[in-house]
Amino acid sequence: MDSKQPVAIFDFDGTLTNQDSFLPFLRWTHSQKSVWTGLYRCSSTVVSYLLGRCSNRDITEKLLTQFYQGWSSETLQTLAIGFAHQDLPKLINPEAIAQLKWHQEQGHQVILVSAALEIYLQPWAEMMHIDKTLANRLEIHQGTITGKLQEENCYGFEKEKQLRQLLGDLSHYYLYAYGDSKADRHVLAIADEPYYRKFKGNQRIMIR
Incomplete structure (x- = not known):
């Protein structure tokens, strides 16, 4: 490890947070009535996703189209910055953030790799002095949200792919990886020290 650069890779939703961050963001940008009405209109796609009949990207873009197209x-960037600074910190797991800060104190590079929206994750990451954020970017056309993702959904294998594109030859790095779901398994599989699901104080629980 002495000759390798240490890098700590964190998933966000469910790993650094105690819950998914998208619904709280919807509530930040919409009235409660609008949220429930929009979710109802997306219910058939949600059911299809739960039954494995459509992809994670399909459900993501359905929700983005319903709530943010046009x-x-x-405007959305301004709201996202407010959410990142005021509401998002309430979702953070203190034990997980302590682990992240431990890596920073050791001088390790810290990278977020998440299917959460970059529009609110990036401002939070900057506030936390995180080195790099890989997350879902919204497609924008002439200053307007289209409801589509700009690139592939940062989920599952795509997380590993984007990480490799960022870092290049992984043999130059000593990788710590933290995740909580099957969407993280590809990143956990390439890590020197993969940690899954839980933090206990500042102790990390390794899966191998």
Whole structure:
């Protein structure tokens, strides 16, 4: 490890947070009535996703189209920054963030790799002095949100793919990886020290 650069890779939803962050973001940008009405309109796609009949990207873009298609990107960015600074910190797992800060104190590079939306994750990451964020970017056309993702959904194998594109030859790095679901298994599989699901104080629980 002495000759390798240490890098700590964290999933966000369910790993650094105690819950998914998208629904709280919907509540931040919409009234409660609008949230429930929109979710109802997406219910058939949600059921299809739960039954394995559509992809994670399909359900993500269905929700983005329902709630944000046609929005000004500038307006949504302003709301996202407010969410990142005011509401998102309430979702953070203190034990997980202690682990992240431990890596920073050791001088390790810290990277977030998440299917959460970059529009609110990036401002939070900057506030936490995190080195790099790989997350879902919204497609924007002439200053307007289209409801589509700009790139492939940062989920499952795509997490590993984007990480390799960022770092290059992984043999130069000593990788710590933290995740909580099957979407993280590809990143956990390439880590020197993969940690799954739980933190206990500052102690990490390794899966192998």
